[in-house]
Amino acid sequence: MQGKIGKFVQRVQYDRYVASLDALPETGRPPGPDDPYGGVESRDMARARQRSMAGSGAMACLRARPMDHARTIPASEFVLMGQRFLGVETYMAPECPCCGTQDADSRHARICPRSGAQVNQHQPLVHALSRTLKQACIQHGVEDGSPFTADRDLRMDVVVLPGQLREASEASFRHKGLLIDVTYADPQAAGHLRGGSATNDGSAASTSEARKSAHYASPGHVSFDERSFKLVPLAVESFGRLGVSGYELVDQLATSMVGGSGGGDVTQKGVVKERLLQIISVTTQVAISRRVHRYRLALRGRQAARARAQLQPGGSRGEVGQLPDAWGWCLD
Numbered sequence: 001m002q003g004k005i006g007k008f009v010q011r012v013q014y015d016r017y018v019a020s021l022d023a024l025p026e027t028g029r030p031p032g033p034d035d036p037y038g039g040v041e042s043r044d045m046a047r048a049r050q051r052s053m054a055g056s057g058a059m060a061c062l063r064a065r066p067m068d069h070a071r072t073i074p075a076s077e078f079v080l081m082g083q084r085f086l087g088v089e090t091y092m093a094p095e096c097p098c099c100g101t102q103d104a105d106s107r108h109a110r111i112c113p114r115s116g117a118q119v120n121q122h123q124p125l126v127h128a129l130s131r132t133l134k135q136a137c138i139q140h141g142v143e144d145g146s147p148f149t150a151d152r153d154l155r156m157d158v159v160v161l162p163g164q165l166r167e168a169s170e171a172s173f174r175h176k177g178l179l180i181d182v183t184y185a186d187p188q189a190a191g192h193l194r195g196g197s198a199t200n201d202g203s204a205a206s207t208s209e210a211r212k213s214a215h216y217a218s219p220g221h222v223s224f225d226e227r228s229f230k231l232v233p234l235a236v237e238s239f240g241r242l243g244v245s246g247y248e249l250v251d252q253l254a255t256s257m258v259g260g261s262g263g264g265d266v267t268q269k270g271v272v273k274e275r276l277l278q279i280i281s282v283t284t285q286v287a288i289s290r291r292v293h294r295y296r297l298a299l300r301g302r303q304a305a306r307a308r309a310q311l312q313p314g315g316s317r318g319e320v321g322q323l324p325d326a327w328g329w330c331l332d
């Protein structure tokens with residue numbers, strides 16, 4: 001009874017919170033140099049954030065006890081994550097040195113298409129996933145190109161060999177190998193907002209899933225043997241929600257790990273599933289926080305390089321105009 005009332009009160013409060021987002025202005029005000037926390041989130045930004053956070057397992061990082069490396073959030077990353085979840089973005093630079101966007105803030109640091117954001121964020125999840133599969137004795141390869149036909153030079157983040165998920169409830173997961181492609185989608189990126197992330201749950205993740213499918217398996221141009229392999233895009237939104245095929249993957253992995261839907265009991269499967277969601281959620285949030293932090297460091301490195309170059313007239317050290325290594329490359 002107490003639980004029911006608690007849930008009801010929570011529900012009412014949550015609905016009120018969601019309704020309160022309507023009162024936000026249509027055009028927000030980004031944080032400026034003088035008011036680092038003073039920006040105002042636009043209505044659509046706030047709605048996109050809230051929809052993404054409301055996804056199943058999106059907030060698993062907040063339930064994760066730091067039992068192992070994959071579920072530990074260091075303090076500084078935790079602070080950045082908290083700010084992100086609250087919609088508090090911080091001012092970073094008058095102009096992004098990668099793409100020229102004016103008034104770059106921490107939101108831009110996450111999504112700047114030219115600064116390696118995709119790679120920085122997606123490698124940690126690939127490795128966390130690989131470690132988890134290893135612990136479960138599921139044979140797989142990382143950055144593996146072997147399932148692809150030779151005419152296109154393709155590689156897959158994680159390739160689970162056929163027949164590894166012996167106890168999965170879906171036949172395709174049971175019999176086929178899995179081509180798991182990890183990708184991040186930010187519902188607050190302009191493209192995803194235009195695509196409806198403020199009004200439809202999970203539209204950023206589903207757009208990314210569709211993009212991956214088109215890349216590897218557009219009709220008539222499938223680049224792997226579909227009889228042996230199944231493409232599984234694992235799209236994770238910045239505020240935690242997974243795409244449809246990501247949830248299916250987590251569900252099938254959990255089912256197989258506990259010995260099938262007839263084998264392990266329901267609670268056991270729930271525990272494994274929650275653990276997988278926690279790993280994905282924690283890894284994602286830590287990776288994004290680090291990404292934002294790295295962006296800030298790179299900006300500082302760039303400012304320092306510029307200052308050095310100004311101190312040395314005629315000294316051509318080649319630093320101005322070049323980006324520090326921390327930017328990384330932009331691959332997808």
Ligand SMILES: [Zn+2]
Nearest residue numbers: 096098099112
């Ligand atoms: Zn940029």
